[in-house]
Amino acid sequence: MAVPLSRALVAEGLGTFALVFFGPGAAVVQAQTGALGHLGVAAVFGLTVTAVIAALAPISGAHINPAATFALTLAGKFPRARVLPYVAAQLLGAVLAAFVLLALFGLKGGLGVTVPAGSVAQAFVLELVLTFFLLLVALRSGLPWVVGGVVALGAAMGGPITGASMNPARSFGPALASGLWTAHWLYWAAPLLGAVLAVAANHVLSPTEPVEPRPHLAQEFQPEGEPT
Structure with missing residues (x-):
């Protein structure tokens, strides 16, 4: 049975809230205490x-990222009718988390807002x-620790240069709460273009002949009742 849209939206909102509360929240704690270090912040993400x-x-596929929702839609793995509600839930969760951080810490560390440390072109690429x-x-790969590991890897490498957003919602929430919008457009344009290229590369890498299913692998982005 397909998961009702209302349940999926609650899950997306909660998941994106958690991402922004703990991720940028770790950057804020690092700015205030210096206790986590750069790699510690990356690990928290x-x-x-x-x-x-x-x-x-x-429940929802745990997209928690408009770029992920966009990629899945382009790949034909997510219904178009759910795209805008999903993105709205993701943005709402991110904004609520950012304002909770604002209430707790003020503007310490810019609330973990993502801004380029170098040129805009460098940050975009x-x-x-x-x-x-x-x-x-x-x-x-549907393994949660694999995807989480890539997020940590990206944050460790790219965090000092761009904030390693990879997620328009993650950037939008802190930007709205802090009022810092420097080059904010690139944190939408670059991830969405990255989604297009990822779908294209996945299509090229996919086998032309059907392969045997591997039920031991958990499928990320695959909510209950959705077709594989």
């Missing part, structure tokens, strides 16, 4: 994504590449 996928993928590999892995 990865662990959060791992936990959210493991807990919520059976880096966000594009990071999102490409994140979504390619997500499309080809």
Whole structure:
């Protein structure tokens, strides 16, 4: 039986809330205390994504990212009628989490807002590449720890340069709460373009002949009742 849209939207909102609360929240704590370190912040992002996928993928697919929803739609694995509601739930969850962080910490660390540390062109290409590999892995592997590991990897490598967003909702929430919109457009354009390229690469890599199913692999982005 298909999961009702209302339940899926609650799961998407909660999952994206968790991502922004713990991820940018870790950056805020690092700015205030220096206790986590850069790699610690990256690890928090990865662990959060791992936990959210493991807990919520059976309900909504645990996209928690408009770029992921876009990629799945392009790949024909997600119904178009649910795209806008999913994105709205993701943005709402991100905004609520960012305002909770604002209430707790003020503008410490800019609420983990994503802004380029170098040129806009450099940031665009880096966000594009990071999102490409994140979504390619997500499309080809359903293991929560694998996807979470790629998020941590991207945050460790790209965080000092772009904030390693790879997710328009993750960037939108802190930007709205902090009022810092520097080059915000690229945190939408680069991930969405990365999604297009990831879907194209996945299509090229997919076998032309059917392969035997591997039921031991959990399928990320595959809510209950959705066709595989």
